[in-house]
Amino acid sequence: MPTRLVAVSGDITAEHVDAIVNAANSSLLGGGGVDGAIHRAGGPEILEACRDLRRTAYPDGLPAGEAAWTTAGALDARWVIHTVGPVFSARVDRTDRLSSAYRESLRVATELGARSVAFPAISAGVYGWPMEDAARVAVDAVRRFVAEPYDGPVELVRFVLFGPHALDAFRTAIGE
8 A cells, every 4th residue: 555645734742643753853852843842742751761762772862864763652642753854054965864864764663563654844943944845855755765665554644734834835745
């Protein structure tokens, strides 16, 4: 069954999916934007799990383009997949790192057996990535990951976006 991609406006912390992707900072210890909202809504279990990741697998922090998972705490999901997007630069092309953040999140989701995944617009907030390009990179990375002969469990990818500009950019990139 092909994986469906949809773009919706909403609050990612209210999504009823198997895995919610957190646009985290490398510390994994919470922050602003989506990261802060997920930590607040998910409760202390997420922070404690992130501290465990820092003590064990990522003592220097999670590098941009990589992904790791924790419990979802009080969220209506089974897992939170934390990924770090790159900071946008007009001088240095970091598209490969942004694309990797989506691919690695989907790799982790596949390993976990997630059937539905909710993504924010990674790097398009305080990291400054232009929204139209962020949407193009995101949709392209997801489509390439789930292209035939993908036989993983992910059936639905929801891009959960804040504001009409982001929603329009992702709907255009998807071709809705």
